[in-house]
Amino acid sequence: MSWAAHEFENYFIQKHVGVKASFLGIVVGTQLPDLFTKAFVYSADDPAQFHRGWPGVGFSHSLIFGVVFAAAILAITRSRGWALGVLIGQWAHVLTDVSDTAGVMLFFPFSTEPVTISMWKHAAAEGQYGDAAAYYSSLGWAWDLFWLAMALVFAWRTLRRDYFREVIVAADPRVWGWLHRTFRLPESALLLLYRGLMFYGVGRLIAWFLYARLDARVPLDLSWGGPGHVAGNDISDAGPLEVLIRTGIGGVLFAGFLWLCWWAFGRRLWERGYDVPVAAERRRVVTRTGQ
Numbered sequence: 045m046s047w048a049a050h051e052f053e054n055y056f057i058q059k060h061v062g063v064k065a066s067f068l069g070i071v072v073g074t075q076l077p078d079l080f081t082k083a084f085v086y087s088a089d090d091p092a093q094f095h096r097g098w099p100g101v102g103f104s105h106s107l108i109f110g111v112v113f114a115a116a117i118l119a120i121t122r123s124r125g126w127a128l129g130v131l132i133g134q135w136a137h138v139l140t141d142v143s144d145t146a147g148v149m150l151f152f153p154f155s156t157e158p159v160t161i162s163m164w165k166h167a168a169a170e171g172q173y174g175d176a177a178a179y180y181s182s183l184g185w186a187w188d189l190f191w192l193a194m195a196l197v198f199a200w201r202t203l204r205r206d207y208f209r210e211v212i213v214a215a216d217p218r219v220w221g222w223l224h225r226t227f228r229l230p231e232s233a234l235l236l237l238y239r240g241l242m243f244y245g246v247g248r249l250i251a252w253f254l255y256a257r258l259d260a261r262v263p264l265d266l267s268w269g270g271p272g273h274v275a276g277n278d279i280s281d282a283g284p285l286e287v288l289i290r291t292g293i294g295g296v297l298f299a300g301f302l303w304l305c306w307w308a309f310g311r312r313l314w315e316r317g318y319d320v321p322v323a324a325e326r327r328r329v330v331t332r333t334g335q
């Protein structure tokens with residue numbers, strides 16, 4: 045699994061989708077796979093198998109899980125921005141988790157073979173603290189730093205007040221407006237909430253890294269597939285060719301299934317949905333072009 049990388053991704057994604065997707069939707073999407081499962085993972089008999097495999101809750105880390113949630117959100121709220129946000133966020137989380145040794149069943153239920161590049165060990169078997177110590181001693185730590193850098197270098201503008209006003213709120217005026225009215229939060233408080241996720245991610249990154257160095261005292265091991273002090277936790281013994289073939293077939297079936305869903309009800313749901321309210325969109329354009 046990845047830790048703070050999931051927080052940093054949100055800003056990077058937002059920069060690329062602009063007003064098309066709700067930031068809060070993206071956040072819900074990136075949290076979705078671990079939201080209902082993580083609490084049970086550490087107490088499972090075989091944490092890696094339970095977290096990512098089948099049988100288990102590994103379907104939470106599949107692309108179809110995001111599609112189901114996005115479709116349900118579109119059907120209930122009719123908000124395209126939220127549906128799109130949740131979908132992109134969940135898919136980003138799934139793709140990010142390809143990096144640990146347990147991997148993800150990308151095309152579940154059409155393939156239950158986990159896909160992984162085994163960059164660092166899935167270490168949930170060590171318990172939450174051991175897991176954190178292992179992650180922040182491996183390339184996982186570098187992965188967090190990479191996403192922090194991506195967010196700060198390429199998406200730093202998303203943290204500015206005017207961006208918050210013109211894109212974040214404009215893309216989702218209903219929910220931000222609701223937060224503003226219900227909790228009587230002024231814009232600065234909403235902005236703090238928005239930026240808070242970045243601070244939360246940075247805080248976690250620093251705190252767990254220091255914990256791994258100073259308290260757990262485990263050695264830093266930036267080798268591929270590390271850290272060495274943790275036992276391997278690969279949940280499949282299939283060779284690369286078998287994984288490739290099964291994933292390939294799963295991918296084709298998944299794409300066909302998506303197309304069928306789009307044709308059967310997806311397009312109707314999308315057409316029934318609404319985009320960002322026109323007024324908000326106009327305001328954004330006006331501010332941008334300075335007219």
Ligand SMILES: [Zn+2]
Binds near residue numbers: 046137
């Ligand atoms: Zn995850």
